[in-house]
Amino acid sequence: MAKTPNVSALQSKSPVGKVIGFAVLVIIAIILLVKIFNFANTATNEIGLHYGGGIIEDRKFKSVIQPGSTNKRIGPGDTFYVYPIDQRSYIIGGAGADSSAEDEVTVVSKDNVRLGVRVQVYFTLNRDKVILQNFHERIGLKTEAYAEKGWHDMLRAYFRPQIDRALAAVATNYNWAELYNNEAKKVQFQTSAAKEFTRLLPAAVGGDYFCGPSYNGNNACGELSFTIQKPNPMDKGIIDGIEAKQRAELARQAQEQKNQQVNVELQSVKAQVALLGAQGYLLKSAIESGKIQFMVIPQNGNVSIPVPTPPVTTPTPR
Structure with a gap:
């Protein structure tokens, strides 16, 4: 009886089997190399922190x-x-990842009017080695700020409360009308709020982790850019009242101008009556209005004055 050939032995000796086996070994070797040799890459607008973990x-x-x-x-x-x-930016009251367009900081003015304030903060992350490591270990790991969602969560958790506190503390020094329509007072309010926020933020996060928008890693850290838009009363009826008052004031001013014009005209009439007499003034007015027509006759000149011809009436036959 003839022996049946060993199929496994034939397959293992075939070229196809050898290629497949070699490919499997290569894949295993690549996986092991990746595990052994780990690589890190950063974009031009990123910085990385390397931690051991072997x-x-x-x-x-x-x-x-x-x-x-x-x-x-x-x-x-x-x-x-x-x-x-x-x-980077943190914007309250605008379309962005950090807040909705309807969001505002609510403050109370010196005269107890609730105001809505929109805020923009622009900054960069401090690149100092020690400060950056400290930020990562104190804040970054806890909020996962190294990921996009965690970054925005970190801003909401640490920036927003200090902005609210800064604006609330400063707003009580101003009446609402000063912040609404007095540009000089608004600038004072913004400057004071920025200083207060700059003081509160490092104390809240535990360090000077954030620098101004012009910081590039080689220059001074600088202060964060903090700007606010015009505060608006939360009660829209207050704005309607202001607009109604302004309309009334404009109407009053217009009436005063009319009264002044009438008074000037009256003084002019009085002066002309005093000069021409009452009849003379009436004659002058009639001539100026075209109710009386007159002609200037030259001296020693012949003038023909047309006489209007009366219309001819044809008798009606009986």
Whole structure:
């Protein structure tokens, strides 16, 4: 009896089987290399923090990965966190990721009127190595600020309460009308609120983690840009009352102008009557209005005055 050939042995010796086996080994080797050789990359507007996390080392900070870095090798099991370094904003009362267009900060003025205030804050993240590490370990890890959603959550959690506090503390120094239609008072209000916010924010977050919008990592940190729009009364009836008062004032001014014009005309009439007499003034007025026509006859001149011909009446036959 003939022996049946071993199919497995034939397959293992076939070229196709050898190629498949080699491909599997290559894939396994790539996976192992990725585990062993971990790489980090940053965009030009990002900065990275490298933390150890291998089997034989502690989970601790190791280095900063500079903006625009490519394929920076980090150890197996290490962790890499990325933060934005370009200009950022937190806007209350505008279309954006941080708040809705209807959102406003509510404050109470010195004369107890509730006002809605819209705010824009522009800033950059401090790139100092120690400060950045401290921010990550105190704030970033807790809020996951290295991710986009976590970044916005961090701003709402730390920026918004301090903005509310700063505006509320300063608004009580001004009457609502001063903030609504007095530009100089509004500038004072904004300046005072910015100083108060700048004082409150580092105390709340635990450090000078945020710099001004012109900071680039090599210059002074600078102050955050803090601007507000014109505060508006929450009660719209107040604005309607102001507009009604303004309309009445405009009407009063218009009437005063008419009265002044009539008075000037009356004084002119009095002066002409005094000069021409009552009859002379009436004659002058009649001539000026065209009710009386007159002609200037030249001296020694012949003038023909047309005499109107009366209409001819034809008798009606009986």
